[in-house]
Amino acid sequence: MNSTTLNIEALIFSSEQSVTIFEIMQVLQAAGEENVTEDSVKEHIESIKQKYDDANFAIALVEINKGYQFLTKKEHYQLVNQLQIQRSKKRLSQSALETLAIIAYKQPITKLEVEQIRGVNCDYSIQKLLEKELITISGKAETIGKPLLYSTSTLFMDYFGISSKSQLPQLKDIAAEQNEIGEKPE
Missing domain, CATH: 1.10.10.10 (Winged helix-like DNA-binding domain superfamily/Winged helix DNA-binding domain)
Structure with missing residues (x-):
């Protein structure tokens, strides 16, 4: 070489x-x-x-x-996964994960829109996601007050090994049978 x-x-x-x-x-x-x-x-x-x-x-x-x-x-994978489990002390809280998922699927999105979906204040979660560089400020909305728009970062894409939003799992891919209501048709 x-x-x-x-x-x-x-x-x-x-x-x-x-x-x-x-x-x-x-x-x-x-x-x-x-x-x-x-x-x-x-x-x-x-x-x-x-x-x-x-x-x-x-x-x-x-x-x-x-x-x-x-x-x-x-x-x-299994060996490296065990190491990640050992180091999982830096995990995201449930509220931060929920906020990240909403941003990933709805990006670009304002904080108000995230809060409307979650039903609670998201200031802390968004701040933590920005600090961990999993999301970025991608611009300003063309609405009254010009609120900030949030999107996933390249670090998020790298971490999950994807190149675009279209590669995120779809609901139909992760829906489990035990979550279905009623009897199955035969």
């Missing part, structure tokens, strides 16, 4: 979020590398992907949210 490939690998590895080709190009150019093109970066990324496709590595280079990130391979 040449130094450019190693530099790209280091950039992706060191980033907490997915890194886009454009960001990689900017950093390499700022570091003084010459002949950095989109095609050359893609070639280097493909080389890195092939390296980590080997069964001797527990991680893989994955494209998510229009960028690249190192993630643990699926066969190590």
Whole structure:
């Protein structure tokens, strides 16, 4: 592997979020590398992907949210999941989860609209979600008072491994049979 490939690998590895080709190009150019093109970066990324496709590595280079990130391979899910359970002290409260779900499915949405859906004040939950960078302020509504609009962040997309709102689970995908009322038709 040449130094450019190693530099790209280091950039992706060191980033907490997915890194886009454009960001990689900017950093390499700022570091003084010459002949950095989109095609050359893609070639280097493909080389890195092939390296980590080997069964001797527990991680893989994955494209998510229009960028690249190192993630643990699926066969190590149970082990990594146990670690996450151990570290779950930083979990979101039930109210923050509810607020996040509403924002994810209805984005962009104002705080008032979230509160109308939940039926309670959401100031604290929205503040915590902003602090954890799971949501962002995406603009202002064109209504009286110009309230702030909230949307999910790229960190949210990275965390859940999705690229767009359309990849969120649909209600029909998660509805359980025990939640049905009445007898089943035969």
